[in-house]
Amino acid sequence: MGAAIRRPLSEMFAGSGLPDDPWVLHFHCFLIRDAADRLTLVDTGIGGTDSPASTWAPVPGTLAGELAAAGVAPADIGTVILTHLHSDHASGAVADGRPAFENARYVVQKADLDAAKGPVLDDVVTVIKGQLHVVEGDAEVAPGVRVRHTPGHTPGHQIARAGELAMTGDLVLHPVQLDDPSVPYLYDDDQDAAVRSRTEVLAALRAERAILATGHFSEPFLRL
Numbered sequence: 001m002g003a004a005i006r007r008p009l010s011e012m013f014a015g016s017g018l019p020d021d022p023w024v025l026h027f028h029c030f031l032i033r034d035a036a037d038r039l040t041l042v043d044t045g046i047g048g049t050d051s052p053a054s055t056w057a058p059v060p061g062t063l064a065g066e067l068a069a070a071g072v073a074p075a076d077i078g079t080v081i082l083t084h085l086h087s088d089h090a091s092g093a094v095a096d097g098r099p100a101f102e103n104a105r106y107v108v109q110k111a112d113l114d115a116a117k118g119p120v121l122d123d124v125v126t127v128i129k130g131q132l133h134v135v136e137g138d139a140e141v142a143p144g145v146r147v148r149h150t151p152g153h154t155p156g157h158q159i160a161r162a163g164e165l166a167m168t169g170d171l172v173l174h175p176v177q178l179d180d181p182s183v184p185y186l187y188d189d190d191q192d193a194a195v196r197s198r199t200e201v202l203a204a205l206r207a208e209r210a211i212l213a214t215g216h217f218s219e220p221f222l223r224l
């Protein structure tokens with residue numbers, strides 16, 4: 001589920017001779033339904049027209065419509081895991097100035113809450129304050145659903161696990177980092193910590209042949 005930015009390469013890199021093919025940046029969210037019909041949403045995308053992501057992303061996002069198409073009402077969702085408090089992952093946590101998922105606990109790492117600032121603090125964290133489920137480190141946050149603290153992209157970045165599925169947020173931004181986890185990403189808060197987390201977690205996931213569910217790859221699912 002999610003939205004995408006599309007811009008011609010020739011426009012982004014003027015004079016480069018690159019073709020008009022679009023460069024596409026996807027924003028994926030993931031919905032988990034367990035055998036008892038409990039629903040967990042991992043990340044909430046870019047949000048509505050007035051969201052903190054509206055300065056740079058093609059708002060409104062498509063999550064609400066995609067949930068409806070899947071027969072899921074916002075009130076049905078019991079747990080929302082925010083991998084981190086960046087505007088392209090957390091903005092859809094609110095809608096019209098209220099928590100978008102009225103019955104959900106919002107799972108956030110304490111280190112990201114402590115670091116939150118600007119529009120994400122004012123327009124997201126403050127709004128969902130009464131429904132926060134703050135964790136420090138690794139935890140089971142719903143039956144069979146765990147989070148693992150993976151600092152680097154942000155201080156409180158976390159990935160989510162459900163069975164063999166690993167929803168990795170911005171632990172990995174580009175497929176090249178699967179081959180070489182030491183390739184840095186410009187917008188990692190702490191690039192050294194991000195490389196350590198990426199290297200360690202990818203090695204562990206590869207050892208168990210986990211299925212990655214990535215935040216920004218064109219094709220979100222891949223088995224390691």
Ligand SMILES: [Zn+2]
Pocket residue numbers: 086088089169170215216
């Ligand atoms: Zn992101």
